[in-house]
Amino acid sequence: MPPPSPPRPPAALPVLPYRKPTKGRDYWVLDDVLPDVDAVRQRCLAKDDWVEGYPYTSETWPGLRAMPGLEPGELARIERLVKKATGARELWVQRAPGGGTLNHNCVQVVGEGESEPRPHTDSRALCRYAAVLYLNPGAPKDCGTAFYRQSLPGGRLGGNIVQAPHTNLVEALGTRYVPADHFEEDVRVPHRYNRLLLYHANLVHSATGYTGRTLEEKRMTVVFFWMA
Numbered sequence: 001m002p003p004p005s006p007p008r009p010p011a012a013l014p015v016l017p018y019r020k021p022t023k024g025r026d027y028w029v030l031d032d033v034l035p036d037v038d039a040v041r042q043r044c045l046a047k048d049d050w051v052e053g054y055p056y057t058s059e060t061w062p063g064l065r066a067m068p069g070l071e072p073g074e075l076a077r078i079e080r081l082v083k084k085a086t087g088a089r090e091l092w093v094q095r096a097p098g099g100g101t102l103n104h105n106c107v108q109v110v111g112e113g114e115s116e117p118r119p120h121t122d123s124r125a126l127c128r129y130a131a132v133l134y135l136n137p138g139a140p141k142d143c144g145t146a147f148y149r150q151s152l153p154g155g156r157l158g159g160n161i162v163q164a165p166h167t168n169l170v171e172a173l174g175t176r177y178v179p180a181d182h183f184e185e186d187v188r189v190p191h192r193y194n195r196l197l198l199y200h201a202n203l204v205h206s207a208t209g210y211t212g213r214t215l216e217e218k219r220m221t222v223v224f225f226w227m228a
Contacts (some may be wrong), residue, residue, distance in 0.1 A: 001115070013095055013173050013178065013182065014128070014173055014174065015152065015159060016159030016160060017043060017159045017163060018160055018161065019161050023187060026147075026200050026203060027147070027187075027189070027199035028197075028198040029189060029195065029197055030081055030085065032041060032194070033077070033078060040135065042222060043135075045220075046124060046225065047066045048086060050064040050109075051064065051065045053065065054114065061173065062117065063111065063218070064107075064108070064109040065107065067105060067106045067107070070133075078131075078196065081196065082226065086129060086198070086228065088129070088226075089228075090228065091228050093227070094127060094154065094157075094225075096126060096153045102122065102126050102127060102225040103223065104225045104226075107135075107221070108220070108222070108223060110207070111210055111212045111213055111214075111218035111219070112210050115207070115210055116210075117128050117146070117167075118207075119148040119204045120169055120218040121168055121172075121205070122202070122225060123167050123201075124162060124164070124169070124201070126129070126225060126227070127227055128201060129198060130199060130201040130221070130224065130225050130227065131197060131225075132197050132221045133190050133194075133221060133222040134193055134197075134220075135194075135221060136193065136218070136219060139193075140209070140211055141191050142190070142209045144189050144190045144191035145189050145207055145209070146185045146189065147160060148185055148186055148205065148206060149204065151182060156160065157184075159185055161200075162204075163202070223224050
């Protein structure tokens with residue numbers, strides 16, 4: 001029998017449209033958003049209902065998760081700030097046709113070695129805005145969030161935004177398997193305790209780093225996803 005044919009190299013990925021992430025238009029940085037942030041952090045540290053991801057289970061998502069993160073009054077305060085920043089009149093959590101939702105108001109704890117930057121977008125079908133609230137006063141600045149754009153062959157740069165008719169990055173690129181060097185950082189927002197980073201969910205983004213070995217030391221955030 002002849003030897004098997006070598007795998008075909010992947011076809012060139014589509015080039016996304018580009019929009020320079022601009023503060024006050026595409027993302028907003030809101031500091032000192034919760035007056036009782038220390039109490040919120042302690043309540044999260046005391047949770048005993050964590051759901052485990054990688055490396056504790058075979059899940060692809062990393063670290064630990066628990067819901068809800070904020071109590072109703074705290075969440076309402078955050079949503080007032082989001083409405084003021086974006087001009088949105090209403091915010092709501094969108095349900096998928098099957099009844100599922102994104103992990104809105106979810107605490108996520110991810111430590112050193114449990115993940116790496118994974119550029120992605122959130123589903124346009126489920127949210128217009130996404131946000132991350134940083135809840136570790138000791139985490140380094142480089143454990144924040146960055147917006148990314150495509151890095152193309154020959155040193156060319158591509159885009160960073162998913163638009164209709166696609167709802168997420170996998171649809172826009174036509175594959176879930178993207179080379180590790182396909183994206184490069186464009187704009188970075190440093191980690192800061194009690195900071196809310198709010199952004200258009202169809203921008204390519206990722207956490208920039210993780211830290212810590214214990215629950216108290218690891219990168220702790222609460223993530224939110226709103227339709228508007």
